[in-house]
Each structure stands twice: as structure tokens, then as C-alpha cells.
Amino acid sequence: MFKWLKNYMPRGLYGRAALILIVPIVTIQLVVSVVFIQRHFNRITVQMTSAVVVEMAYLLQQVNDAPxxxxxxxxxxxxGVPLALQIALPSDPVKSDRAITDFTARVVERVLREGLVNLSAVDFETVQAKVVLGFDxxxxHMRISFDRARVSATNPHQLLVLMAATGFLMTVIAYLFLRNQLRPIRRLARAAEAFGKGQVVPYRLSGATEVRAAGKAFLDMRARIERQIEQRTMMLSGVSHDLRTPLTRMKLSLSMLEEKDRTELERDVEDMSQLVDSFLSFARSDAESDQTETEDPNAVARRVIAKFNRTESRVKTGELEAEGTMRMRPASIERALDNLVGNALRYGDQVRLSVLTGRGDLRFVVEDDGPGIPAKMRGEALKPFARLDAARNQNKGSGVGLGLAIASDIARSHGGHIRLGESEDFGGLKIELVLPR
Structure with a gap:
């Protein structure tokens, strides 16, 4: 039943914590001001008005007893002078008048009417800062006026100002303390976000015990992942050397055979070499050595298009909407786009590369006029070594099913993702490499 309230609540930790601090302070001040202060001063008003009632009753008795x-x-x-009263007898009739927002006047009038039988009217508005009473x-008719301060307690401005100033001061102190407590959490969040994008930023333990425990767990996890990546990279270097050496010997041996006997074998060796290169490229995708740089996404797209159009102009330039630069690993992004454009050229005749901007993200969009991939098989297509024979014509290429997986890994290392869809202009596959800005 309170789901609608979520739309108006702050999203960030700062806003929610500030709300937790401010709401109790304001509520306490309102309760104290309205409940305690109002009731307290109402009682004082009753006491002061009761004293005036005694004086008015004595005057009425003196008037009515006179012959x-x-x-x-x-x-x-x-x-008149000793009691600070202005008395007129006889006088014109007095009309009752009271401001709607004058809550104290209601209490004064009620007490006066309860204590004075001959009271005909009570006027709080005609004469400023005066109370005018009419008697029969x-x-x-008799008219009596006196200062309003005699029946109404002065508004507690000093107390209210002191409460507001103290509340503001305590809110500022609480905010500063809260900021110091939330700063380590924000630093931990930035370090985790950067590591998710393949960046290692300095982070040291600080803050409360629970925050330090979370930070230590993060550092341990980051160290394990970095150690695993380092070991994996060292293993792949050895695998690369061990596999390429026999392949090189096989190529040398084949070069000594007759041409008619070596054609098929050379094709098999070349396929094996491509398979090894693809596998090593995929396994090395999360251990890129290129550094994060500030780069223009449009320039990256133009370099990829120019690379493929050196021999034939089959890659079209779409809209390049990126404005300014952003932090990325340009070599990795180019490598991912190479795979995506290469796959598109393998299965289609027309390919277009665009750079589009959205709300908080940037998209490299590759579209082709090939057979596309059915919606139910797009999740499978992003897995390593996935070959969707029913969806993509395998006779058009000799891929090993790693192009999309490599691009997906590179996108994740930048904090983004790969999204597959259908091209509205070409009718084939549309691949979006989405990066957060």
C-alpha cells in the first residue's frame, strides 16, 4: 500500500540518511511546539484572562449599584488609571470581531463570556493591540478597552528561534558526521565499480568496523582475481609457445611436399592455427594490458571502418553521435568491434557501424543484412564456441564461435554489455555494444 511512496523517496544513501536524521528532528520540534508550548501558553492565557474577569466584574458591580x-x-x-483601563459610559454598541487565525483570542473570549454575564461583545481587531469589551x-452601553498583552501570553519567539537554531546546528553536525561515515562506503563503491571495468584504483581500509570488513573482503577478492588472471596469462603464454612450435614445424614439412599433396593439409593446418589464435584471444580477453585512456568513440569507429574498407567498401558509416571523449581501453574496444564487424561481413553483404548515445550510455551498433539470429537463441549466441547452424549460414565462414563471446567479455570489462536484436534498416542482425558513460 506504500509503493507509491517509493517514487518520492531519495535514491542515494546520502539522501536517505539525511531523511532519517531530519525527519525525527523536525517531528520532535513540531510536537514540542504544538503540543507542549501551545497547551502551556493556553493555560497562562486562561490565568491572565481570569484576573481581568475579576476586575471587570468589580466595575460592573460598581456601575449597576450606582443610582x-x-x-x-x-x-x-x-x-481607570490604576487598572490601566479605558472606560466609556455611555458608549456606542461594540461589535464582536476576531481573526480566524487568532487561536488565543478564542480562549480569551471563552473565559470572558464564562465569567461575565453582561458581556455583549468582544472586539480584537478594531483597535490594534487592544481588546475592546462591550457591556449592557x-x-x-459601557465600553472598556485594555492592552491585549494583559490577557495573552507573548508568543515565545525566543524559544522558537532557539529551537530552530539548535535544530539547524545539530542537523549540520549530524550531516558532517554522516558524511565522514558514508565517505568510506562511497570509496569502496568506486573501487568496486572501477575494478568491474578492468581498472585498479588505490583503496585503503577506513570507516566503521563493518565498512572495514567489507573493504577487506573486497581487497582479498580483488587480489585473488588478479592472481588468477596473472597465472592464467602465464599459462597461456606457455600454451601459445607449445602449440605454435609444432604448427610451424608442420608448415615447414608441408612446404617440402608436392603441391598436389599438400593443399588439403595446408588448409587443415591453417584452420588449426586460426583455432588456436581464436582460443588464445578469447582466453586473453580479460587480461588486456592496454591502459584506460580518454578517447573519442567516433574516432574508434572510423578506424575500424577504415581498416575493413582498405580492400573493399562493404562497411558503411552510420550516425556518429558521440560528443566529446570518454574513458575506455581503445585497443580492446577496437578488437571487439573487429570481431563484430568481421562476423557481420561473414554472414551479410551490407554492414553498417554507428555510434549512438542514450540516457547515460553509449552504443556501438553493428547491423548487417544477413539471416540474423532468432530471439530465443540470442542468449546462446553469446556463449563461447556457440555455433548456431540453424540461425547463421556456416558455409559463409569458418568461425569457431568466439567473436561474440570476446566482444561480450570486453564490454563487461568496461561495465557494459552486448545486446542482440533485429536491424530495422537491413533486416538482419543488430548488435549493440553498450558502454556506461
Whole structure:
């Protein structure tokens, strides 16, 4: 039932933590201000008004006991100055008036009417900072006015200002403390994100015990992965040497045979050599030695297109929408695009390479007019050594099913992914290499 509330909640840890801090502070201040202060000053208002009621009752008694208006005025005139009252007898009738937002006036009027029987009207608005009372006496209408401060407690501005200032100060202190606690978490998140993109940034343990434990686990994991990659690279170097040496000897031996006897064998040796190169290229994809650089994605796309069009112009240049530069490993991206464009040329006659920008990402899009890949088989196509005979015409090429897998590994090392679809313009396969910006 509270799912709608999630749309208005902060997404980041800073915002949520600040909300956790600010909401209780504001709630406490509101509760104290409205419940305690309002009730407290209402009681004070009742007490002060009750004192005025006693004075008004005495004046009314003096007026009503007098035999005539002259005697009534003579009885109450000496009381006006000592009691700080302005008295008019007789006077014009008084009309009741009170502001809607004046909550204290309601309490004052209620107490006055409960204690004074002859009270006809209470006016809080006609004379500024004054309360005007109208009475019906035996000698006519009587008008009495006095300062509003006598019946209403002064608004606790000092207390409210002190509460607001203290709340603001404590919020700032809590924010600074919170920032110091969240900074190690953000540093850990940046280090993990960078490592997911193939970058190793310095990171040292700091923060609370739980954050240090998470950071130590991350460092241990990163060390294990780096050690595994190093061991794998060393093993592949040995495998490369061990496999290429016999292949070289086989090529030398074949060169001594008659041409009619060596044609088929040379083709087999060449296929074996390509297979070894493809396998080593795939296994080495997560151990690239090229460094992260600031590069123009449009320039990378143009280099790949120019490379394939040196012999024949079959790769078209699509839209190049990238603005400015971004951090990437240019050699790895070019290698991934080489595989994607090479696969497209193997299965189609027309190929187009574009660079498109989206909300927070950048896409290298390769489209062809080949047979494409059915939607249900696209997940399988990204796996190593996948050869989808029913989907792609294998007679058009001798691939070993590693092109998409290598490109997918390179995309993941940059924090991105590979997305397969259908080209709207060519009708064949559309491959998007998506990188976050």
C-alpha cells in the first residue's frame, strides 16, 4: 500500500540518511511546539484572562449599584488609571470581531463570556493591540478597552528561534558526521565499480568496523582475481609457445611436399592455427594490458571502418553521435568491434557501424543484412564456441564461435554489455555494444 511512496523517496544513501536524521528532528520540534508550548501558553492565557474577569466584574458591580449614570461614572473613573483601563459610559454598541487565525483570542473570549454575564461583545481587531469589551448595564452601553498583552501570553519567539537554531546546528553536525561515515562506503563503491571495468584504483581500509570488513573482503577478492588472471596469462603464454612450435614445424614439412599433396593439409593446418589464435584471444580477453585512456568513440569507429574498407567498401558509416571523449581501453574496444564487424561481413553483404548515445550510455551498433539470429537463441549466441547452424549460414565462414563471446567479455570489462536484436534498416542482425558513460 506504500509503493507509491517509493517514487518520492531519495535514491542515494546520502539522501536517505539525511531523511532519517531530519525527519525525527523536525517531528520532535513540531510536537514540542504544538503540543507542549501551545497547551502551556493556553493555560497562562486562561490565568491572565481570569484576573481581568475579576476586575471587570468589580466595575460592573460598581456601575449597576450606582443610582444614576453620573454616580456610576463617578464610581468607576478613579479605577481607570490604576487598572490601566479605558472606560466609556455611555458608549456606542461594540461589535464582536476576531481573526480566524487568532487561536488565543478564542480562549480569551471563552473565559470572558464564562465569567461575565453582561458581556455583549468582544472586539480584537478594531483597535490594534487592544481588546475592546462591550457591556449592557442598567445605565446603558459601557465600553472598556485594555492592552491585549494583559490577557495573552507573548508568543515565545525566543524559544522558537532557539529551537530552530539548535535544530539547524545539530542537523549540520549530524550531516558532517554522516558524511565522514558514508565517505568510506562511497570509496569502496568506486573501487568496486572501477575494478568491474578492468581498472585498479588505490583503496585503503577506513570507516566503521563493518565498512572495514567489507573493504577487506573486497581487497582479498580483488587480489585473488588478479592472481588468477596473472597465472592464467602465464599459462597461456606457455600454451601459445607449445602449440605454435609444432604448427610451424608442420608448415615447414608441408612446404617440402608436392603441391598436389599438400593443399588439403595446408588448409587443415591453417584452420588449426586460426583455432588456436581464436582460443588464445578469447582466453586473453580479460587480461588486456592496454591502459584506460580518454578517447573519442567516433574516432574508434572510423578506424575500424577504415581498416575493413582498405580492400573493399562493404562497411558503411552510420550516425556518429558521440560528443566529446570518454574513458575506455581503445585497443580492446577496437578488437571487439573487429570481431563484430568481421562476423557481420561473414554472414551479410551490407554492414553498417554507428555510434549512438542514450540516457547515460553509449552504443556501438553493428547491423548487417544477413539471416540474423532468432530471439530465443540470442542468449546462446553469446556463449563461447556457440555455433548456431540453424540461425547463421556456416558455409559463409569458418568461425569457431568466439567473436561474440570476446566482444561480450570486453564490454563487461568496461561495465557494459552486448545486446542482440533485429536491424530495422537491413533486416538482419543488430548488435549493440553498450558502454556506461
Amino acid at each position: 444614576n449614570p453620573v454616580a456610576a461614572r463617578a464610581a468607576i473613573s478613579p479605577l 448595564t442598567r445605565h446603558g
